[in-house]
Structures are given as structure tokens and as C-alpha cells.
Amino acid sequence: MDFVPPPLWLEKLLKFDLKERCHVYSVCIDNYYCIDCKCNRLCYRCDHDHINHNTLLIFKYDGQSVVLVSEVAEYINISNIIIEDCDGDKVLFLESKGNPSVSRCEACSISDGLPIKFCSIACKFKIYSINFTEKSK
Helix, strand or coil: CCCCCCCHHHHHHCCCCCCCECCCCCCCECCEEECCCCEEEECCCHHHHHCCCCEEEEEEECCEEEEEHHHHCCCCCCCCECCEEECCEEEEECCCCCCCCCCCECCCCECCCCCCCECCHHHHHHHHHHHHHHHCC
16 A cells, blocks of 8 residues: 555644643633644634534543544544544544553554554554655655
């Protein structure tokens, strides 16, 4: 399979920080990401300004930021990334899980023999970007 570089908005999404407070509503945590605007600071109250935009809900699971498979799958290729079950929802980790006992990841050098290659979206695109750069030289 040929490598398709990740969309530009993905780099910003992978730096998403759920600890930041909304710049408009200081009592709210920003946990929406607007793909169309490439902005990473939306709370549920600000989300109405982006009603016709493509947005992703980001939340914490197992102490790390995740995104719903049902939302992100239409924008990026999620094949070979471990899908976790979170209260009935299927989610993907944004960053490396960093737990050697949980997954097999080419980017993290984590292996438990599963046929999955990556533990997160970031790990997949890190390896694919390295391979693409090496092939294009």
C-alpha cells in the first residue's frame, strides 16, 4: 500500500491538550477539534460556532486522549491501529499508549504478537512519514 501523507490538520490534532480551558468560557475544558478551521480550542459551548464544520470530540480514556472511530475514520485511514472499547464506543488513542503489556506497535517497539501494527494514530503516521521520507530520497 502506498503511503498517503496525513492531512495537515492531523499534526495539530495530535498535539491536542485536554487540560486547556476555553478562551471564551473559562469554566469549560476544550475538547472539540474543528478540522475545517484547524483550531484546537473549542468547548461544547463554542462548538455552536462550528455547527456546519467537521469537528471531532476528544476525551480522556485510560488517562490519554482518544477520538471516536466513528468520527475520525471518515477523514484518515485508521487501518492497523488498535481500536479500544470505551463504554460501548470504539476509540483510537491519539498518542502512544506507552504500555508494553497492552499492544504491538512498530513505532514504540512494543510487541505482544498481535497482528496490529500501531497503538495510536501518532505512531502510525510517525512510521509512515519516516518510510515516505526515506523512499523519496
